[in-house]
Amino acid sequence: MADHTNSTKGSMDFEKSAHKEEMKQQVISFAMMIAFTIAAFAVVVTDAIDRYFVIPTILLLAVVQVIFQLYYFMHMKNRGHNMPALMLYGGVGVAVLTIITFTTIIWW
Numbered sequence: 115m116a117d118h119t120n121s122t123k124g125s126m127d128f129e130k131s132a133h134k135e136e137m138k139q140q141v142i143s144f145a146m147m148i149a150f151t152i153a154a155f156a157v158v159v160t161d162a163i164d165r166y167f168v169i170p171t172i173l174l175l176a177v178v179q180v181i182f183q184l185y186y187f188m189h190m191k192n193r194g195h196n197m198p199a200l201m202l203y204g205g206v207g208v209a210v211l212t213i214i215t216f217t218t219i220i221w222w
Contacts, residue, residue: 143186150175 154175157163163171185191190199 140186143182147179147182150179 154172157168157171157175184202189195190202
């Protein structure tokens with residue numbers, strides 16, 4: 115009986131440690147997303163960057179935030195999310211190809 119209690123306590127300690135580490139990662143990624151949002155606002159408000167670089171900078175910051183959202187808040191980094199991740203990446207690939215196609219048709 116004591117062996118079962120020690121095993122249960124050990125697994126509870128392991129789960130608590132794992133949850134603590136995950137919460138730490140989520141708080142750090144949340145803080146980074148807030149920093150990227152503030153940076154995007156700062157790029158728009160100030161005239162520090164040439165206006166031709168504002169939109170690409172904002173788009174880059176948005177892509178980074180989407181990656182943080184997917185991997186940390188939507189738990190795409192965890193096991194068992196292979197099929198949703200495949201569908202998501204497939205959709206992004208189709209969207210990118212569609213944008214490239216229409217951009218090419220319009221400009222040429």
